Amino acid sequence: MLNPYSAESADPALLRQAFSGFPCGVAALAAVVDDEPTVLVASSFSVGVSQDPPLVMFAVQKSSTTWPVLATADTLGISILGEAHAPVTRQLASKDKAQRFAGVETHVSERGSIFLDQAPIWLDCSVEHVYPAGDHDIIVLRVLGLMSDFSHTPLVWHRSQFTTLAA
Template sequence: MEGTPMEDFTSDPDEMKRAFSGFPSGVAALSARVNGDPTVMIVSSFAVGVSYNPPMVSFAAQHSSTTWPVLSRAQTIGISVLGEGHSDKTRQLASRSKASRFTDLGTVESASGAIFFEGAPVWLECTVEHSYPAGDHDIIVLRVLAMLSDDDRNPLVWHRQTLKMLDS
């Protein structure tokens, strides 16, 4: 990029999306039982360390999402940072076919209805703390009520629109 003229800068949405895909991010499943039904949403905009005291995390939800309005009504939401064992199941979890999202996946459910996926390196039980409008998304801040972490498991990473595994 050295010597790149300012005239080459762009704000084209497709170019912006492509450029943003060059920043690796973790992949998380947000899940809970809502009105008796298990509900899950996959996000690659998940961010930890928003606050440590009180502990808070965040993610961005598109305004066009049909899952977030349902999931946001849950008493608590389980966040499972997806790990290497989930790489072949991530697209299933993100499927438009809500009936098959949980097929053949091991889950653990808390008394409050938060759902966690077995094999995840990190589990966070959260409640919605804040929601802020941000263009075509909302920034959702979640308060972490409880957590569990397994340092022996590696997370999946979303980079250049592809799921990748971290080398240990």
């Protein structure tokens, strides 16, 4: 039975549960900032915002302590996470910033963008726009370079858990 959501009787748990039913790709946004590798994991990442110019976007909570650090980087490495990243995704997103990259194989570009090995897609990006959106900010990124390797299956966030696509 339909349980309508209204602003007058807003139930954050109901809203979160409904949103979890929409499968999303998972992205790691990473860069070296002040000689420290820094990463933020986002399930709100979206490709195909624009092809001319090439733009992608994601949403980040205003309470994030990682995004203000990453926002200072000249470029960000976006790795669309693959099946191989399932065991380390929660580690990459953990509060323990010192251990986020422990055991994770990466590649660092000359500009300081960090890319995770075995990702189906790598995007090298810079911040184009930031828009306030309630308790989040919407970050629009310009794609400066890319690489794809579809031999790796993407990781998907669905119903509050990580899963993969099946043919």
